[in-house]
Amino acid sequence: MKRVILVLMLVVSLVAYNHANAGFKFENPGLALGAAVACPDRKTVVIQGDGCGMYTEQALWSMAREKADVTIVLLKNDDYAILEIELARVREGDATAKMGTLMHLDNPTLNWVKLAEGHGVSATRATTAEEFHQQFAAAMSSKGPHLIEAQIVENLGPMIEAVYKARVI
Numbered sequence: 001m002k003r004v005i006l007v008l009m010l011v012v013s014l015v016a017y018n019h020a021n022a023g024f025k026f027e028n029p030g031l032a033l034g035a036a037v038a039c040p041d042r043k044t045v046v047i048q049g050d051g052c053g054m055y056t057e058q059a060l061w062s063m064a065r066e067k068a069d070v071t072i073v074l075l076k077n078d079d080y081a082i083l084e085i086e087l088a089r090v091r092e093g094d095a096t097a098k099m100g101t102l103m104h105l106d107n108p109t110l111n112w113v114k115l116a117e118g119h120g121v122s123a124t125r126a127t128t129a130e131e132f133h134q135q136f137a138a139a140m141s142s143k144g145p146h147l148i149e150a151q152i153v154e155n156l157g158p159m160i161e162a163v164y165k166a167r168v169i
Contacts, residue, residue: 029059036068051080063145064120116147
């Protein structure tokens with residue numbers, strides 16, 4: 001069995017951010033690249049959201065240049081979810097319609113397959129669990145960088161409302 005490096009900093013990042021107020025939300029692709037360069041004999045897997053992915057898109061080019069053996073699972077829900085949570089923490093009153101539009105990535109929607117390919121990284125899109133499993137297995141059995149755009153449905157409304165109600169004024 002091959003050993004795999006899994007870069008999943010989202011939970012650690014949110015804990016560090018919420019407890020220390022230090023913003024560590026956007027480093028997953030860079031960490032994956034570093035892990036792949038440090039351990040070229042291991043497959044590296046990174047799980048990244050689409051909103052945070054926009055902050056580190058340039059890592060795709062570096063992965064292609066280095067021929068890094070990285071698979072990026074890009075969770076695409078067309079939202080900047082962390083920004084919605086931050087807005088709930090600091091806003092007074094209800095969010096305006098304009099505030100809401102700034103939290104979404106669907107006008108225009110991002111095409112991560114084309115973004116990855118434009119940086120030299122092979123990419124696929126999964127819209128079902130079955131497609132994801134097939135694409136992930138294929139990525140695990142090949143060398144080099146690959147991105148899987150995994151369309152997800154996520155309702156953050158209840159969590160955002162809970163953050164808004166729990167904030168200290």
